[in-house]
Amino acid sequence: MSTVPLIVNGHAVTVDVDPSTPLLYILRNNLDMMSPRFGCGLGQCGACTVIVEGEAIRSCITPVSAVEGFQITTLEGLGTADTPHPIVQAWIDHQAAQCGYCQSGMIMSVKALLDQNPKATETEIREALVGNLCRCGAHLRVIKAALQYAQEARA
Numbered sequence: 001m002s003t004v005p006l007i008v009n010g011h012a013v014t015v016d017v018d019p020s021t022p023l024l025y026i027l028r029n030n031l032d033m034m035s036p037r038f039g040c041g042l043g044q045c046g047a048c049t050v051i052v053e054g055e056a057i058r059s060c061i062t063p064v065s066a067v068e069g070f071q072i073t074t075l076e077g078l079g080t081a082d083t084p085h086p087i088v089q090a091w092i093d094h095q096a097a098q099c100g101y102c103q104s105g106m107i108m109s110v111k112a113l114l115d116q117n118p119k120a121t122e123t124e125i126r127e128a129l130v131g132n133l134c135r136c137g138a139h140l141r142v143i144k145a146a147l148q149y150a151q152e153a154r155a
């Protein structure tokens with residue numbers, strides 16, 4: 001066990017864990033962040049996506065020791081239910097979620113892209129989402145929501 005310092009949604013926290021534990025488990029089991037989901041556990045579905053130092057990463061295959069001291073953002077860090085972040089509002093406007101299981105990962109992938117490149121094209125948005133799978137088939141609504149947010153981000 002080791003004490004690992006993290007910065008999650010702007011808050012400094014420490015966890016006393018095996019440093020090889022996947023970040024996903026720490027977020028969910030130690031820090032009560034339920035937005036990143038366990039889908040495949042193999043880095044292949046995107047359900048566990050969070051933003052670390054501006055990059056969308058798969059938290060299921062990222063040891064917590066690899067993000068020690070880094071800025072980690074989960075969906076919980078984007079606004080509140082009463083005052084949703086514009087990207088979340090775009091998802092609501094387009095009713096993008098069906099079961100919702102994949103959606104946090106989708107939002108984080110799109111946000112990371114548009115934070116880095118507010119001028120990202122629809123093609124680039126689609127490419128950023130290529131690793132985010134949705135078994136409900138909500139992709140078309142997700143793309144519409146992402147494009148709305150992209151337009152707002154550019155403005």
Ligand code: FES
Binds near residue numbers: 040046048060
């Ligand atoms: S649970 Fe991490 S990519 Fe599938």
Ligand code: FES
Binds near residue numbers: 102134135
């Ligand atoms: S909305 Fe159900 S898996 Fe994507």
